[in-house]
Amino acid sequence: MSALDDLLRRPDLWRARERSGTTSQPPGRSTGYAVLDRCLPGGGWPAQGLIEILTDRCGIGELSLLMPALAALGSEEHGEGWIAWIAPPHQPYAPALAACGVDVSRLLVVRGQPADWAMEQALRSGVCSAVLGWAEFRDHRALRRLQLAAEQSRSFTVLFRRLRDGDAPSPAVLRLALDSGREGLVVRILKSRGGHASTVRLGRLDPADWAAAH
Amino acid sequence: MPAPVKRRATPGGVPSSTPAREPPRLRPALGGGRGSNDPAPAAAASRELWLAIHLPDYVLESLRWRARFAGAAAHAPGGTAVVDVEDRGRVVFACDAPAATAGIARGMALNSALALLPSLHVLPREANVERALLDAVATLATGFTPRVALEPPDAVLLEVRGSLRLFGGVRCLLAEVRERLRRLGCVPRLALTPTPLAALWFARVDEEVVLRRREGLASRLAPLPLACTRWPEKSVQSLATMGVRTVGDCLRLPRDGLARRFAPELLLTLDRALGRAADPRAAFVPHPRFTARRDLEPELSDTARLGLAVEPLLEELCAFLRLRGHGVDALELTLLHREAPATRVRLRLVAPATQIAHIAGLLREHLERRELPEPVRALRLRSGPPVPVVVVAGDLFARHAQRTAGVPQLVERLRARLGPDAVHGLRLVAEHRPERNWGHSYSVPGTDFRLENRCLAPNMSVPYFPCRPLWLLADPQPLPGGERPRYDGPLELEEGPERIESGWWDGCDVRRDYYVARDRVGARLWVFRERQGGGRWFLHGVFG
Numbered sequence: 227m228s229a230l231d232d233l234l235r236r237p238d239l240w241r242a243r244e245r246s247g248t249t250s251q252p253p254g255r256s257t258g259y260a261v262l263d264r265c266l267p268g269g270g271w272p273a274q275g276l277i278e279i280l281t282d283r284c285g286i287g288e289l290s291l292l293m294p295a296l297a298a299l300g301s302e303e304h305g306e307g308w309i310a311w312i313a314p315p316h317q318p319y320a321p322a323l324a325a326c327g328v329d330v331s332r333l334l335v336v337r338g339q340p341a342d343w344a345m346e347q348a349l350r351s352g353v354c355s356a357v358l359g360w361a362e363f364r365d366h367r368a369l370r371r372l373q374l375a376a377e378q379s380r381s382f383t384v385l386f387r388r389l390r391d392g393d394a395p396s397p398a399v400l401r402l403a404l405d406s407g408r409e410g411l412v413v414r415i416l417k418s419r420g421g422h423a424s425t426v427r428l429g430r431l432d433p434a435d436w437a438a439a440h
Numbered sequence: 441m442p443a444p445v446k447r448r449a450t451p452g453g454v455p456s457s458t459p460a461r462e463p464p465r466l467r468p469a470l471g472g473g474r475g476s477n478d479p480a481p482a483a484a485a486s487r488e489l490w491l492a493i494h495l496p497d498y499v500l501e502s503l504r505w506r507a508r509f510a511g512a513a514a515h516a517p518g519g520t521a522v523v524d525v526e527d528r529g530r531v532v533f534a535c536d537a538p539a540a541t542a543g544i545a546r547g548m549a550l551n552s553a554l555a556l557l558p559s560l561h562v563l564p565r566e567a568n569v570e571r572a573l574l575d576a577v578a579t580l581a582t583g584f585t586p587r588v589a590l591e592p593p594d595a596v597l598l599e600v601r602g603s604l605r606l607f608g609g610v611r612c613l614l615a616e617v618r619e620r621l622r623r624l625g626c627v628p629r630l631a632l633t634p635t636p637l638a639a640l641w642f643a644r645v646d647e648e649v650v651l652r653r654r655e656g657l658a659s660r661l662a663p664l665p666l667a668c669t670r671w672p673e674k675s676v677q678s679l680a681t682m683g684v685r686t687v688g689d690c691l692r693l694p695r696d697g698l699a700r701r702f703a704p705e706l707l708l709t710l711d712r713a714l715g716r717a718a719d720p721r722a723a724f725v726p727h728p729r730f731t732a733r734r735d736l737e738p739e740l741s742d743t744a745r746l747g748l749a750v751e752p753l754l755e756e757l758c759a760f761l762r763l764r765g766h767g768v769d770a771l772e773l774t775l776l777h778r779e780a781p782a783t784r785v786r787l788r789l790v791a792p793a794t795q796i797a798h799i800a801g802l803l804r805e806h807l808e809r810r811e812l813p814e815p816v817r818a819l820r821l822r823s824g825p826p827v828p829v830v831v832v833a834g835d836l837f838a839r840h841a842q843r844t845a846g847v848p849q850l851v852e853r854l855r856a857r858l859g860p861d862a863v864h865g866l867r868l869v870a871e872h873r874p875e876r877n878w879g880h881s882y883s884v885p886g887t888d889f890r891l892e893n894r895c896l897a898p899n900m901s902v903p904y905f906p907c908r909p910l911w912l913l914a915d916p917q918p919l920p921g922g923e924r925p926r927y928d929g930p931l932e933l934e935e936g937p938e939r940i941e942s943g944w945w946d947g948c949d950v951r952r953d954y955y956v957a958r959d960r961v962g963a964r965l966w967v968f969r970e971r972q973g974g975g976r977w978f979l980h981g982v983f984g
Contacts (some may be wrong), residue, residue, distance in 0.1 A: 286964075316981075319910055320866040320879075338858035344857075
């Protein structure tokens with residue numbers, strides 16, 4: 227019995243029946259999309275820990291998904307935090323970000339390898355309220371280190387990976403796979419600590435409209 | 441009301457009771473007219489207190505200081521002598537206590553000294569090291585007072601009147617000076633008097649006096665032997681033949697006679713020592729930049745251990761910066777090899793650094809990635825000009841103050857490993873052309889960073905465009921296709937056209953029709969068709 231108790235005390239294991247209400251899961255930050263919020267434990271992006279987004283295509287809405295949360299980071303109590311973009315595939319376009327309500331003057335764009343090291347540095351520095359990274363992780367231990375850093379820093383940490391990486395286990399708190407259909411973005415929740423796997427159809431995302439509405 | 445007027449007339453603003461109680465000092469000069477024998481009273485109100493730091497063993501101490509800094513053994517136990525080359529050959533210039541007990545004295549020929557003590561450790565005299573030690577002492581002294589003057593070769597003078605209260609009185613100040621000099625490896629003689637010369641003379645003859653008033657100065661100086669003045673040898677000798685052996689004897693001589701027979705400087709120095717004449721001193725200016733060198737024994741080739749070997753230099757650098765209340769934003773560490781050209785590690789910091797841990801971390805990051813051609817024989821650290829550091833007072837209730845403060849450190853750590861251009865910020869520019877209405881911002885992150893962005897383009901002034909992609913391609917990518925562009929299959933044009941025509945005045949003329957297109961898998965793309973040339977299609981952004 228004690229072995230089982232020890233096992234259950236591990237932070238990276240949770241019981242499937244423990245839903246958001248019963249666990250000590252802190253309330254998350256709203257994604258800005260009500261449909262998605264309802265499917266996530268804590269009612270939004272997890273407040274800490276690593277979030278993995280798996281996608282093979284750039285441009286299907288992977289950034290739009292994050293925009294409301296990033297815009298909210300600049301406004302409320304996070305106030306002074308910076309948003310680090312580590313090894314992005316293209317140039318983040320400042321006017322579009324500003325139109326989404328993101329504070330452009332608090333962005334750091336980091337290029338060059340190793341991106342995983344840069345992500346960890348950004349998390350450990352404690353100056354970033356959000357860290358978005360596009361990095362290859364072959365090593366499970368490195369990923370585990372990143373997850374620990376994300377947990378300690380309480381930053382909004384998002385790691386973009388390939389869809390095929392979804393087969394390998396990951397210590398991330400939340401794993402989403404993104405697909406695009408004719409009607410817009412489809413989010414598959416592959417893993418969600420304290421939640422359930424499910425599929426959410428978000429439709430066409432237009433974060434600029436979202437920012438204008440708020 | 442005549443009384444106040446009279447008081448104000450007393451020379452030099454001395455408290456009104458002083459002339460009445462102690463007339464002898466001022467009265468002769470005032471009453472008897474200004475005869476050649478009567479020195480003009482200097483401004484009696486010069487409320488100065490001069491501390492003389494005299495280093496009797498500066499020659500040996502400087503060599504030990506250098507040796508300790510280079511990481512070598514302090515000194516040989518058997519007795520050490522420093523030799524200098526004079527016209528008679530090599531003679532002993534200074535020696536330590538064991539050598540002195542063996543009978544070695546200054547001025548002795550080296551051969552005689554070696555005959556007395558065959559195990560004598562002989563070192564050549566190095567004038568530049570002696571001067572460097574004196575500079576180090578003076579730099580240290582600037583931590584006590586801004587008024588420091590050098591008295592080569594072996595003394596430093598500090599005006600400490602204004603510092604007494606800060607350091608808790610004379611006793612504490614002297615103890616602190618002594619302690620800091622001890623850490624430098626020096627055993628000083630300290631004397632404190634109202635005039636710099638008197639302090640120096642007392643210190644030279646090992647009299648560690650503390651005199652706060654000028655009144656007793658003449659009587660206290662009187663028994664000092666004339667050697668303490670370091671007047672020219674000839675003058676001192678001829679004075680001695682006249683039976684004048686002490687400062688007191690000299691003061692009793694008629695002034696005009698003394699001035700006529702000897703150099704007039706003698707009289708001037710006497711007046712200065714007593715405070716009768718002004719004694720201006722050139723202020724010591726510490727080195728503007730930090731430079732230090734450390735020889736490594738044995739040579740090192742391991743970069744990790746090099747990182748540790750640099751640390752004593754960094755400690756000195758940080759002490760240097762602390763003293764000035766400054767930081768550095770540029771550093772150069774030179775690794776000297778035996779044969780190969782020196783390896784240089786240059787650090788450029790986005791914000792002035794003062795903390796040893798931060799600088800050491802960055803240097804380690806640089807060193808780890810360096811290939812060393814050969815083992816390192818010596819290290820040399822040079823700083824750029826010190827830059828004032830703006831210290832932001834913390835807010836007790838500010839929870840996020842730490843966040844902005846750490847940004848420069850993060851940027852530096854990233855740049856140290858990924859390259860100087862690896863990290864940048866973004867800024868908005870009021871422009872219509874998509875490739876020009878944003879820019880990189882390489883300037884100092886932190887508060888200034890944000891300010892600069894605000895100035896260039898406040899968010900409000902940038903026009904709001906509804907359809908702009910979150911990703912922009914570095915260069916527009918040409919797409920095949922005539923009327924309809926293709927990108928991994930034909931594209932479906934959803935919105936548009938939005939015409940952007942601008943820039944005819946600066947040579948980057950842009951005439952384009954922008955469309956929002958959707959590709960086969962449903963990704964939204966930002967494409968444009970040129971309105972000049974062949975009407976080619978380009979992919980310019982991805983909506984993300």
